Amino acid sequence: xxxxxxxxxxxxxxxxxxxxxxxxxxxxxxxxxxxxxxxxxxxxxxxxxxxxxxxxxxxxxxxxxxxxxxxxxxxxxxxxxxxxxxxxxxxxxxxxxxxxxxxxxxxxxxxxxxxxxxxxxxxxxxxxxxxxxxxxxxxxxxxxxxxxxxxxxxxxxxxxxxxxxxxxxxxxxxxxxxxxxxxxxxxxxxxxxxxxxxxxxxxxxxxxxxxxxxxxxxxxxxxxxxxxxxxxxxxxxxxxxxxxxxxxxxxxxxxxxxxxxxxxxxxxxxxxxxxxxxxxxxxxxxxxxxxxxxxxxxxxxxxxxxxxxxxxxxxxxxxxxxxxxxxxxxxxxxxxxxxxxxxxxxxxxxxxxxxxxxxxxxxxxxxxxxxxxxxxxxxxxxxxxxxxxxxxxxxxxxxxxxxxxxxxxxxxxxxxxxxxxxxx
Amino acid sequence: xxxxxxxxxxxxxxxxxxxxxxxxxxxxxxxxxxxxxxxxxxxxxxxxxxxxxxxxxxxxxxxxxxxxxxxxxxxxxxxxxxxxxxxxxxxxxxxxxxxxxxxxxxxxxxxxxxxxxxxxxxxxxxxxxxxxxxxxxxxxxxxxxxxxxxxxxxxxxxxxxxxxxxxxxxxxxxxxxxxxxxxxxxxxxxxxxxxxxxxxxxxxxxxxxxxxxxxxxxxxxxxxxxxxxxxxxxxxxxxxxxxxxxxxxxxxxxxxxxxxxxxxxxxxxxxxxxxxxxxxxxxxxxxxxxxxxxxxxxxxxxxxxxxxxxxxxxxxxxxxxxxxxxxxxxxxxxxxxxxxxxxxxxxxxxxxxxxxxxxxxxxxxxxxxxxxxxxxxxxxxxxxxxxxxxxxxxxxxxxxxxxxxxxxxxxxxx
Numbered sequence: 001x002x003x004x005x006x007x008x009x010x011x012x013x014x015x016x017x018x019x020x021x022x023x024x025x026x027x028x029x030x031x032x033x034x035x036x037x038x039x040x041x042x043x044x045x046x047x048x049x050x051x052x053x054x055x056x057x058x059x060x061x062x063x064x065x066x067x068x069x070x071x072x073x074x075x076x077x078x079x080x081x082x083x084x085x086x087x088x089x090x091x092x093x094x095x096x097x098x099x100x101x102x103x104x105x106x107x108x109x110x111x112x113x114x115x116x117x118x119x120x121x122x123x124x125x126x127x128x129x130x131x132x133x134x135x136x137x138x139x140x141x142x143x144x145x146x147x148x149x150x151x152x153x154x155x156x157x158x159x160x161x162x163x164x165x166x167x168x169x170x171x172x173x174x175x176x177x178x179x180x181x182x183x184x185x186x187x188x189x190x191x192x193x194x195x196x197x198x199x200x201x202x203x204x205x206x207x208x209x210x211x212x213x214x215x216x217x218x219x220x221x222x223x224x225x226x227x228x229x230x231x232x233x234x235x236x237x238x239x240x241x242x243x244x245x246x247x248x249x250x251x252x253x254x255x256x257x258x259x260x261x262x263x264x265x266x267x268x269x270x271x272x273x274x275x276x277x278x279x280x281x282x283x284x285x286x287x288x289x290x291x292x293x294x295x296x297x298x299x300x301x302x303x304x305x306x307x308x309x310x311x312x313x314x315x316x317x318x319x320x321x322x323x324x325x326x327x328x329x330x331x332x333x334x335x336x337x338x339x340x341x342x343x344x345x346x347x348x349x350x351x352x353x354x355x356x357x358x359x360x361x362x363x364x365x366x367x368x369x370x371x372x373x374x375x376x377x378x379x380x381x382x383x384x385x386x387x388x389x390x391x392x393x394x395x396x397x398x399x400x401x402x403x404x405x406x407x408x409x410x411x412x413x414x415x416x417x418x419x420x421x422x423x424x
Numbered sequence: 425x426x427x428x429x430x431x432x433x434x435x436x437x438x439x440x441x442x443x444x445x446x447x448x449x450x451x452x453x454x455x456x457x458x459x460x461x462x463x464x465x466x467x468x469x470x471x472x473x474x475x476x477x478x479x480x481x482x483x484x485x486x487x488x489x490x491x492x493x494x495x496x497x498x499x500x501x502x503x504x505x506x507x508x509x510x511x512x513x514x515x516x517x518x519x520x521x522x523x524x525x526x527x528x529x530x531x532x533x534x535x536x537x538x539x540x541x542x543x544x545x546x547x548x549x550x551x552x553x554x555x556x557x558x559x560x561x562x563x564x565x566x567x568x569x570x571x572x573x574x575x576x577x578x579x580x581x582x583x584x585x586x587x588x589x590x591x592x593x594x595x596x597x598x599x600x601x602x603x604x605x606x607x608x609x610x611x612x613x614x615x616x617x618x619x620x621x622x623x624x625x626x627x628x629x630x631x632x633x634x635x636x637x638x639x640x641x642x643x644x645x646x647x648x649x650x651x652x653x654x655x656x657x658x659x660x661x662x663x664x665x666x667x668x669x670x671x672x673x674x675x676x677x678x679x680x681x682x683x684x685x686x687x688x689x690x691x692x693x694x695x696x697x698x699x700x701x702x703x704x705x706x707x708x709x710x711x712x713x714x715x716x717x718x719x720x721x722x723x724x725x726x727x728x729x730x731x732x733x734x735x736x737x738x739x740x741x742x743x744x745x746x747x748x749x750x751x752x753x754x755x756x757x758x759x760x761x762x763x764x765x766x767x768x769x770x771x772x773x774x775x776x777x778x779x780x781x782x783x784x785x786x787x788x789x790x791x792x793x794x795x796x797x798x799x800x801x802x803x804x805x806x807x808x809x810x811x812x813x814x815x816x817x818x819x820x821x822x823x824x825x826x827x828x829x830x831x832x833x834x835x836x837x838x
Contacts, residue, residue, distance in 0.1 A: 002633060004484035004528050008520035010495040040777050082696035087760065089767030108771055135708060138733060142711035145663040149559045253557045285493050297545025300553050320553050352494045359496015363449050363513050367778045
């Protein structure tokens with residue numbers, strides 16, 4: 001008779017293999033990092049550009065360029081660009097991040113040679129037509145109006161501004177900022193940022209020498225843009241701490257976002273802090289979830305995270321809770337943080353977190369794309385694969401005492417910014 | 425191409441195995457053939473609430489999540505109007521833990537009062553967060569009962585209102601479990617770094633002893649053909665005027681389904697699509713415009729939704745949408761447009777093979793539709809669609825008498 005109360009035997013994850021990219025250079029010096037893996041005949045090519053020339057006066061220029069870069073070149077209209085990309089079943093995606101902007105193409109290998117020239121044209125011949133900018137401004141303002149009725153959006157925006165001020169990490173975009181965008185800002189930014197000296201290419205998928213030759217033929221030549229630029233570097237004045245309450249009388253739930261500026265991936269404590277974060281609010285079984293969702297039923301979800309950016313990191317806890325239980329939820333969050341500072345984490349719980357994190361790391365290396373993403377993380381932090389070795393070692397070996405010391409070092413709630421949007 | 429092996433246990437549980445040795449991970453995915461359409465009126469939202477209760481401990485195992493996390497695994501689930509799907513990903517060496525957990529909760533739940541109480545609250549908060557506390561969040565609560573009058577698709581997965589969830593009793597929970605959660609109503613897919621022979625041994629060990637239960641025979645009321653245009657207007661605190669048009673379209677298994685999917689793509693997929701270029705870019709009537717299908721197992725919906733640009737009247741916006749719908753019903757799409765959406769469909773299917781979990785879920789879903797091997801020939805059905813089929817689909821669908829439209833208007837005191 002099968003005894004279903006007995007747990008089957010299991011093993012802790014021991015070996016986690018990272019695929020390091022092959023490093024090459026195009027004829028014009030652009031670095032190309034390639035993860036050549038996978039069975040499918042497809043590839044993702046990502047061109048990443050550092051954000052440059054930050055100025056408070058034009059907080060949206062990099063974002064607007066990222067949005068509009070595929071909206072018209074000397075030869076092609078926005079529609080024609082989209083038609084061509086879609087015709088080959090490819091996906092062209094532009095992303096703006098706090099530190100870098102990127103343009104990615106996903107394509108089946110059989111269409112690579114047809115698709116890359118379109119991408120080249122976009123990166124070299126974009127003209128940012130005035131009428132496309134006008135449509136963008138109008139629609140972004142409308143979309144911002146919708147977002148500004150969402151409590152979690154308001155909380156996120158105010159929290160970022162409180163801890164990062166008027167930098168690219170915290171700038172508090174208003175409807176008027178969209179109205180103020182001028183076409184010249186965009187052409188100027190485009191010419192300063194989207195150039196070979198500021199570009200790194202990451203490739204993932206099936207990518208042999210023949211594919212590299214196609215890439216080099218298209219992107220290894222001279223580009224049009226060459227305006228000098230300065231890569232963004234941010235320093236921050238002190239955060240606005242304490243409670244920021246934004247009342248929304250009709251709210252049936254309140255959004256809570258709290259936390260503080262912290263270390264980023266380059267700091268020696270970062271991996272250990274990730275273990276602490278995981279235990280507090282980084283997975284389904286975390287203390288915040290166990291208490292505030294699974295025990296009290298105050299929320300559909302609550303979580304915490306540490307985010308690493310180039311010039312800073314930050315820690316935050318975020319949730320949306322019933323308006324009637326907002327104060328109780330805040331108290332419970334505070335209680336959970338206090339516990340970490342005053343009581344040692346039981347060995348059984350810490351072991352669980354270790355196993356979960358190792359399994360999660362293993363599972364996050366699913367395919368060529370995820371291996372490339374792992375590499376980008378360390379590359380842009382100026383780290384090597386030693387970072388991941390150290391991360392795994394830390395997860396396996398960190399002690400309860402070290403966790404308590406970290407909680408006292410990094411989770412000082414007196415320094416927190418606490419944004420509450422809704423009712424309390 | 426997603427290869428698989430298939431066998432059925434004596435109790436009726438269908439098992440599929442997809443071997444993929446490029447990953448150290450494994451996936452265990454179970455789809456139960458039950459969704460919100462199987463609920464009773466007055467007890468809606470139950471399939472989804474039940475999904476939450478499946479994590480509240482089973483008959484021999486007090487905690488579901490903890491032992492799984494302890495072996496490096498993660499899990500989640502989702503409920504739709506048609507199905508309830510549960511999945512686990514974990515290091516392949518620990519796959520037996522997944523069998524142990526999944527089989528015990530198919531055998532029986534713990535039926536703990538505490539868990540029911542908590543999950544009622546959690547689901548009510550989910551209801552508020554996703555459907556009530558944000559602009560346009562309640563669209564499906566209002567559009568479904570407008571478009572459907574008889575079929576249980578007239579309620580959303582989350583349920584008709586908070587009260588029905590608050591009133592769910594332990595008796596309801598037990599009855600629902602008995603009716604739907606048994607081997608005959610489930611399909612198990614195991615994928616990743618596993619061997620079929622080993623999966624067979626584990627399936628026999630953990631799932632074969634579960635009694636087969638009674639087969640649930642679905643007999644849902646059929647929707648009558650809609651003959652009169654339906655309209656409903658909500659005047660509320662939204663930032664922009666908007667509308668949602670819902671047309672009926674064939675069920676997922678219908679031979680013409682792929683033509684409707686491509687029709688939606690031509691109208692609305694990406695920045696080369698018709699609605700985006702004509703209505704948002706050229707005429708600037710909308711700041712947001714989309715067309716898509718619900719891919720439902722019974723008669724589904726073809727949706728066109730838009731948020732109006734400031735200063736544009738509802739009449740002008742709606743008329744412009746009808747011009748586009750009449751155009752695609754009135755003349756064949758071009759060869760280039762057709763090639764484009766077919767190429768796109770092909771890409772999407774190949775890219776979906778990058779993810780082990782997606783492969784496992786797709787196998788389970790296609791097996792439920794009839795045969796998992798159809799997953800590998802699905803693209804041929806798309807490639808076989810021609811311009812005439814798309815035009816016919818448009819002609820049949822875009823008829824005013826069969827349209828249900830929900831309008832959101834900005835309230836003056838906002």
